[in-house]
Amino acid sequence: MFEKAKTLVPNGIFGPRNPMFLGNQSHPCFYQSGKGGRAIDVDGNEYIDYMCSFGANLLGYLHPKVEEAVNKQMQKGGLMTMPMDVWTELAEYLVEHTPLADWVIFAKNGSDVTTWCTNVARVHTKKKKILMAMGAYHGFHSWSVPTPTGVPDEHRAGIVTFTYNNIDSFNKAIEKHKDELAAVILTPIKHDIFQDLEMPVDGFYDAVRKACDDNNIVFIMDDIRCCYRLQFEGSHEYFNTKPDLVTIGKGMANGHPISVAYGSEKMKQAACQVYFSGTHFYSGAPMAAALAALEIIRTEGVIDKINHLGQMLKDGMLEQAQSHGVDVSWTGPLGIPFMRFPKGGPGASITFAGSATKRGVFIHPHHNWFVCAGHTEADIKQTLEVTDECFGIVKKQIG
Numbered sequence: 001m002f003e004k005a006k007t008l009v010p011n012g013i014f015g016p017r018n019p020m021f022l023g024n025q026s027h028p029c030f031y032q033s034g035k036g037g038r039a040i041d042v043d044g045n046e047y048i049d050y051m052c053s054f055g056a057n058l059l060g061y062l063h064p065k066v067e068e069a070v071n072k073q074m075q076k077g078g079l080m081t082m083p084m085d086v087w088t089e090l091a092e093y094l095v096e097h098t099p100l101a102d103w104v105i106f107a108k109n110g111s112d113v114t115t116w117c118t119n120v121a122r123v124h125t126k127k128k129k130i131l132m133a134m135g136a137y138h139g140f141h142s143w144s145v146p147t148p149t150g151v152p153d154e155h156r157a158g159i160v161t162f163t164y165n166n167i168d169s170f171n172k173a174i175e176k177h178k179d180e181l182a183a184v185i186l187t188p189i190k191h192d193i194f195q196d197l198e199m200p201v202d203g204f205y206d207a208v209r210k211a212c213d214d215n216n217i218v219f220i221m222d223d224i225r226c227c228y229r230l231q232f233e234g235s236h237e238y239f240n241t242k243p244d245l246v247t248i249g250k251g252m253a254n255g256h257p258i259s260v261a262y263g264s265e266k267m268k269q270a271a272c273q274v275y276f277s278g279t280h281f282y283s284g285a286p287m288a289a290a291l292a293a294l295e296i297i298r299t300e301g302v303i304d305k306i307n308h309l310g311q312m313l314k315d316g317m318l319e320q321a322q323s324h325g326v327d328v329s330w331t332g333p334l335g336i337p338f339m340r341f342p343k344g345g346p347g348a349s350i351t352f353a354g355s356a357t358k359r360g361v362f363i364h365p366h367h368n369w370f371v372c373a374g375h376t377e378a379d380i381k382q383t384l385e386v387t388d389e390c391f392g393i394v395k396k397q398i399g
């Protein structure tokens, strides 16, 4: 089916889902269905899925309450000429339950809202440059796409980088560019592909907040990937910091397409001035999905469950790595883990992820994984049976 897709779609499948990036052809190219933490490919093979739609599946595929809310909304109308009542209902819900949010806007993708926030910051500060961490991903738009083929240099001329978690590097960038910087955009944790995930070091966010306050720079938190896996009120609350603008998406509607930017009152005037629209931004069904999913996350112990399952997975796999004598680096929060083989490099990761996937445990060799509340303890136990064998295979490969 992939060969056919290649004749119809450039590269067959885009981005990090492309078989080339996944490694050794062990991963399925197409799914046919999924439920909870499991997915079935087009050949009928079942996987315990640790990519969870790259994070969007937070409650488990086809969560009944979320799907019921979507179906109900669709009976009334999905996308209509004018926004439907769920527009205001969801805005009110988010503002009520998110301490930092005084207002919200809705879109479809993370890239829509990260880009919009940079422009709001430019209007607010009357400055142009954007400071971001080297290697961070904030979406596929020209200013931040990791491989800028086809992007004119001038689209990235105003982008300045520093090393995440390195306060010296951050302060140097601020010192050099402060008069031109409109915004600093950061992800709550460092989660670049191929690398260990990093939690923010002590004092990092204090340094960011202070530099922004002292120099009229807007602090944007790009919480698209982490949102609702660390803390319901926002990952910035988990790390005790206060950005000016925040972007969320992925897990907020359990896979239904919606993203959000929200901000503090002081950003509202600029927010009113920056044009924002997309035909599908107004669709009611994903808003109904978000309302249902958010209430489940808020009231049903979802983050605790994800952390519990993530802990089981981490403890089990680290014990296995040790008993096989395989050196691993395990990093990231419990619900957003990543494991690397410092001695074996990406080749060992490809072998491990490929072997696990062939045995029914879908993991990515180079991108962080996700645990969802649709996974069960039985899924984790079954996963560990598979990974035990896979550590043995990697041990043989790297010695």
Ligand code: PMP
Residues within 6 Å of the ligand: 054, 108, 109, 110, 111, 112, 114, 137, 138, 139, 140, 187, 222, 223, 224, 225, 249, 250
């Ligand atoms: N920011 C971060 C931190 C992300 O992880 C992603 C998606 N992986 C994006 C922005 C872009 O989101 P989208 O793919 O929905 O455009």
